[in-house]
Amino acid sequence: MQNIFPAQYSTLSATALKDYLIEAYHLQPDTTCKLLIRNVSDAYILENKNKKYIFKIYRDVHRKLNQIEAEVELLNILKANGNSVSYPIKDVNGKQIQQFDAIEGIRNGILFSFAEGKVILDLESTQLIQLGKDIAKLHQSTSSIKLHNPRPVFNFETTLAGPLQTLKPHFAEMPVEFKYLSDVADRVVKKFEEFDTSKFSYGYCHYDLFPKNFHFDEAGNITFFDFDFAGEGYLINDLMTFLNHYFFHQLNNLIAKEQAEKDFEVFLNAYQQVRPLTDDELKAIPFLGITFHIFFLKFFYDNYDDWSNTFLTPRYTKHRVAMIKKWEEMYCNF
16 A cells, blocks of 8 residues: 655545535535635535535644534534524434544544525624624523533633743744733733623633624524634623724724724624623723734644745734734723
8 A cells, every 4th residue: 555645734625525425414416515715624615506505624733523522512502592503414324523534634524504694794783783682692502501522711821821922932033022912911911800700701702703704694684603713711702803893894994983983882782682791891892802812823823834824924923913002002991
């Protein structure tokens, strides 16, 4: 038998996947399959005349099997509770996770229901109200469960101290920028000492609630998807990630500051009609934005070989640090 040289990231054949998935899920014979996104995980879109699906292939270096099992468990619970999410579909044998012996080793995959509708970036008040209420209902489910398998935990160790320790070599030639990140991280931790975090709602956050991760259908109904980063933490992390939508919209001159503030207020008020927040939770939302951006700098660094090497240059890194400074200036009153 010929020895195959080891690889760390292969792309599974869409043609072979199509044949496999048609058989495994008894999909219609006319189903097509094509690569949609090649990223830290890969996503394929499957379509036939009646239905669409998303098939997602994970990489072991990014998500271990037990973490994927936890994601499946979470989505099953959300679906059972009436939350509108893209959910894992069972194959003909009742399995929700497929395994493939790829060049780099076992890769796990899930066939997801398709989130009907489309992404809307410029949200009207009615859409913001629906979004606020639906995220609050999502949190009603995620705050009252404990999954059998682990998911990432979002705390100051995993979003500030750990990432800064990992990133230190990356900033060897950027000492000014690294000092800023270290200092601002310390200020965030000190700021949280002012808050009564014992009353903060805790549970499983989506942690990536940008408009790219939920679709509105023609009737205005929302379906949430891409729970890849879902993990345990303060639930206001999800409100913070949505605030980032308005941050980037302002940076790109797509919305005025006043309108952005008004829209986010509409969203927050709608959320609180279902799940009230304490004053400290509301005050804490902006400071978690700094933890979010430092966490994702580490994520870019961790995945340099297979994904971020096309953009993670010193220039880009300095740009991201400048962006964190901008966030602090716009939202954080230390």
